[in-house]
Amino acid sequence: MSSDTHxxxxxxxxxxxxxxxxxxxxxxxxxxxxxxGCPLSEEMDYPPSVIxxxxxxxxxxxxxxxxxxxxxxxxxxxxxxxxxxxMSIDIPKMMDFLREKSLNEKKANPKAKEIxxxxxxxxxxxxFTGRLYEIGLFVDYKxxxxxxxxxxxxxxxxMKRGKLNIIPELIKDRSGVAAIFRxxxxxxxN
Amino acid sequence: xxxxxxxxxxxxxxxxxxxxxVLAVAKAFDINxxxxxDWNCCGATAAHNMNKELSLALPARxxxxxxxxxxxxIVVPCAxxxxxxxxxxxxxxxxxxxxxxxxxxxxxxxxxSVSVLNIVQMxxxxxxxxxEGRVVKPFDHKVACYYGCLLVRPHxxxxxxxxxxxxxxxxxxxxxxxxxxxxxxxxxxxxxxLSVSRTSSVGxxxxxxxxxxxxxxxxxxxxxxxxxxxxxxxxxxAINSYLGEKIDIPVLYITQAIGLALGLDRKALGLQxxxxxxxx
Numbered sequence: 301m302s303s304d305t306h307x308x309x310x311x312x313x314x315x316x317x318x319x320x321x322x323x324x325x326x327x328x329x330x331x332x333x334x335x336x337g338c339p340l341s342e343e344m345d346y347p348p349s350v351i352x353x354x355x356x357x358x359x360x361x362x363x364x365x366x367x368x369x370x371x372x373x374x375x376x377x378x379x380x381x382x383x384x385x386x387m388s389i390d391i392p393k394m395m396d397f398l399r400e401k402s403l404n405e406k407k408a409n410p411k412a413k414e415i416x417x418x419x420x421x422x423x424x425x426x427x428f429t430g431r432l433y434e435i436g437l438f439v440d441y442k443x444x445x446x447x448x449x450x451x452x453x454x455x456x457x458x459m460k461r462g463k464l465n466i467i468p469e470l471i472k473d474r475s476g477v478a479a480i481f482r483x484x485x486x487x488x489x490n
Numbered sequence: 491x492x493x494x495x496x497x498x499x500x501x502x503x504x505x506x507x508x509x510x511x512v513l514a515v516a517k518a519f520d521i522n523x524x525x526x527x528d529w530n531c532c533g534a535t536a537a538h539n540m541n542k543e544l545s546l547a548l549p550a551r552x553x554x555x556x557x558x559x560x561x562x563x564i565v566v567p568c569a570x571x572x573x574x575x576x577x578x579x580x581x582x583x584x585x586x587x588x589x590x591x592x593x594x595x596x597x598x599x600x601x602x603s604v605s606v607l608n609i610v611q612m613x614x615x616x617x618x619x620x621x622e623g624r625v626v627k628p629f630d631h632k633v634a635c636y637y638g639c640l641l642v643r644p645h646x647x648x649x650x651x652x653x654x655x656x657x658x659x660x661x662x663x664x665x666x667x668x669x670x671x672x673x674x675x676x677x678x679x680x681x682x683x684l685s686v687s688r689t690s691s692v693g694x695x696x697x698x699x700x701x702x703x704x705x706x707x708x709x710x711x712x713x714x715x716x717x718x719x720x721x722x723x724x725x726x727x728a729i730n731s732y733l734g735e736k737i738d739i740p741v742l743y744i745t746q747a748i749g750l751a752l753g754l755d756r757k758a759l760g761l762q763x764x765x766x767x768x769x770x
Contacts, residue, residue: 320542339678339679339681339695340691340695343691374684374688374691376535376639376679376681376682376683376684377535377538377539377683378639378643378679378682379639379640379643379644380639380643380677380678380679382643382644383643383644383645383653383654388646390644392644396538396539396542396545397542399539399540400539400540400541400542403540414687414688415684415687415688417687418536418683418686418687419535419536419539419540420536420540422534422535422536423533423536423537423540423541423544426499426530426531426533426548430528430530430531431499431502431529431530431531432499432500432503432531432534434499434503434504438686441686441687450686450689451686451689454724457765458504458724461762461763461764461765462506462763463503463504463505463506463763464503464504465502465503469499469502471528471529471530472528473528476551476596476597477530477548477551479595479597480544480547480548480551480595480596481544483543483547483594483595484541484543484544484547484595485541485544
């Protein structure tokens with residue numbers, strides 16, 4: 301790491317973040333409002349303002365820790381941090397980029413296994429039917445995570461109230477939706 | 491009159507009472523809701539967490555289909571779908587290269603001409619002006635109006651209501667005869683997408699919301715998002731175990747509460763489908 305790139309305040313992963321999201325990590329002055337307002341910060345390994353600081357350093361070891369963090373996966377993208385940031389830094393947009401990169405580099409935090417599995421099951425469901433098939437999602441998620449017993453009591457209660465479709469809603473142009481997935485996945489191995 | 495309608499997946503499944511109540515209220519005011527033909531899922535949280543291009547291409551397909559159908563305005567009752575569709579319009583309008591990539595993936599024409607209305611905007615524009623004379627059973631209860639995240643944030647893109655202490659649902663409920671309360675959790679997140687993969691977090695986040703509503707004397711919580719509803723209603727066991735008490739305040743969609751004020755049939759509004767009994 302040359303001192304030049306370090307002093308620009310943007311280097312390495314921070315520069316990639318800038319290129320993909322227009323978010324300048326150097327703009328953060330560590331007021332901590334994002335971490336104070338974040339509903340999940342107490343469950344994170346690094347709260348949002350610390351993630352910002354880690355990226356500001358340009359230190360490759362810290363950048364690697366960001367991509368391997370649990371924080372980026374437990375972030376709900378509730379947008380509270382962005383709403384309250386005095387510098388209007390779009391942290392949720394940056395989180396989306398970091399998640400995608402973490403996944404592509406196979407660095408997703410092991411504690412986030414269930415969260416990632418849920419997203420994958422969700423996308424698989426719409427890839428094949430065009431719309432979300434809730435029973436299919438649950439079965440796929442349980443298969444991925446082996447969390448067989450969780451929420452087992454919920455399904456019959458939902459069914460009784462007419463909240464679960466037995467048969468999936470299939471759209472006509474399923475090949476069109478499958479093509480969207482194929483083309484969007486070209487640059488992305490997930 | 492006719493409005494375009496994008497129900498989204500939840501309204502066809504776990505939140506079908508939201509769709510039922512939207513359609514019942516629209517019908518009461520002679521509004522025909524024309525569903526977008528062959529619509530797909532917007533991709534929700536999963537898509538934008540995993541793959542940016544996919545998260546824009548899926549909503550863009552929906553908007554293209556609406557254009558093709560000749561719809562100029564579409565009503566999107568789910569706050570999450572509303573957010574994804576609005577963000578997609580915004581991103582594609584400011585980045586021509588992205589627009590080209592997305593329309594190539596979709597193989598459909600996209601001009602961005604369709605207006606996207608959330609449920610409150612639809613009610614404000616087409617229902618509220620004629621509401622007063624139509625309220626036959628004022629919703630005479632203390633209500634906590636819960637906006638959640640995606641209906642009001644990010645303001646830079648949605649340009650709807652205030653980010654802190656929004657008022658649009660409160661004003662609507664006031665017109666329906668209710669007494670909206672001041673409370674602290676109007677826009678705090680319910681846990682949304684973590685409902686299945688991290689239910690304990692949802693119990694804590696939604697627990698704080700229900701707990702504050704109860705402490706301030708709310709008799710009902712009013713929502714405009716199927717994810718908020720399922721977390722606050724279907725996850726009530728997790729909420730009650732977090733709070734260590736049994737709270738049975740019901741959670742109603744804004745269209746169910748308006749429908750009750752209009753004197754519509756409770757079953758037509760889908761109130762029997764809730765986990766927490768609707769006693770109001």
